[in-house]
Amino acid sequence: MLMRGVGLGHWFPATAALFSRLSFELASGKVYGLIGPSGSGKSTLLSILAGWIEPKEGKVEKEGIAAIAWVAQHPFGVGKRSVLDHVSLPLMCRGADRASAEREASELLEQFGLAEAKDRNFSALSGGEGQRLMLARAVAKAPQLLLVDEPTAGLDRRTAASVNERMGQLSHRNMIVVVATHDEATMSACDELIDLNKECG
Amino acid sequence: MKRLSTLSWVGVLSEADRNISSGVTRGPIWAALFFVLVGLCACADVLAVGTVATEAREYLQVGASTFVLKSDRAVDGRTCENLGNVTGVLGAGALRSTSQTLVFAATPSSPVPIMESTPGLGTVLGLAHKPADGLLVPRSLADSLGLTKGGNAPVLPPMPGRSAESNEVKIAGVYEYPEDGRSRDLGYLALAQVPGADVFDSCWLKLWPPDPEYASSLLRTALTSRKAQDATVRQLNSSRGLEFNPSSQYERRPTRYIWIIGLLGGFGLGTVSARTRKLELASNLHAGYPKRRLEGQMLLEGGFWVMSGTLLVSAAVVYLNRLYGLGLWGISALGGMKVPLCAALGALAGVWLATHTTREEALFSYFKER
16 A cells, blocks of 8 residues: 655645645555644645545555545544444444444454443543544544544643554554644654655745 | 445444434434424314315205205106215205194194105205104204104194004104204104105205206206296205305315425425434445445434324324314325325435435535634
8 A cells, every 4th residue: 555645736725835846655554744833734635635635736646545534633423322333333334243343343442542431422522532532433444544633632731642642553553644733742653754844845 | 254345234224223212313303393394284284174174064064055946746756866876966855745734742732834755855954864754853843842863752633654553753853954044944844754656846955066057957857847847946055155166175275285385394304304414424424334325324214203203293183183073084184194294205305315415525624614
């Protein structure tokens, strides 16, 4: 699995270019940090990698990437459904029956430090737990490309640390992980960093 | 672990079940909104139909749909009686005057005139069945003398219908003949029943739906050829007008298109119920939920509250229908059921369309705008 950004550039109408002539190569088994100040186009680049936005310049080349998962800045779930249900669904969508999916989901939740919370409803989770749940749900989809947008935004240091710890563990999985962040702790959990300002220069 | 390539329909059913039981569907709220919105439309239609039905029933009860052919001693009793078998004719019977009177023991100074009728006249006068042997008397006379159906009344001189051993007459039936604008012909007398194989003075015909021309043409077949030109046909009670077309009234009722409001209202409810879960649906699509199966899940969840709402509205329709005394499954109920059924279809269509048009991208648009 490989992904390349070749001479990527993007801007919005009546604004200066967010980034231009951006080239990089991403390989599976690594966590890439996408860094830069607010407004530098981190989230926009994630959207381009996801295929939701066409870049104004350049192109994205993908090899062996069929499933993409996105973890948004703010955790989103169904308030009245359990944590276990949230992670089981992607597994069921991959063909598992509910019993098998719940077993596998329980293992995943344990890896993301949510074993105790598996029977709680989503509405009863803290921000950090919610974000870890979103990561577990995304991983349950078994994507080849995982895009994570500011996973620790709005979280206190201690909670952010628990999320970053799990972020670092994602590199053991057979997927490309791209994390947009300006949190130094998150950056330290990444294998490589792509600095939008630097690359643009 | 053996895997299928995608989510099974059993999984879809299980997801729908969990959403309904956990309250994610908000079934009771949507069912209540459906009940209020669609129930108002359906009940308005039942009331409108009920009004038409009530008018029709009253028209029939006051004798406005009863037509009388008069021609002294020129009506063939058997032909008149047989008109009762014609489609649309609710009853037909012949009548003739006599010189006889009946003196009840209770009112010796007030002799009651006796007329002779064929058995079918009882049906024209609203009796459920053709009466057995005996006299038919109007309600006013029965009430004043304390006469009841099947009872015997003491009379002074020997009279027709009286048993040989006693001075009594048998009362075969009591018919309603109020002062509601109808001709007073049968208001104060006793009807003695005779076979139809003779000539009579008039032929009475109750027709539904009322059609004066058709009634006249039917009645004139009962005329013997003699004196046919002198015959007149008139309405028994003209106070409600000569024309009354229940079908037309039903078709022109003000709520005739209210099913469209029900359909659109249901569609709106269904659409909003799914639209309020747009992010959840987009998130599920992103998790790999196949669109067709997601539509199936939402239809199952929608079906739950749509069915609940429809049952509630149907119960209200049936209740109103019974309140109107129109029978459980009368035209009013059938008409009223059209509204909730259309609304139910509309609601499911709304749920389907809103789910069908939900895109995975909605999730990203939402977070981008946040």
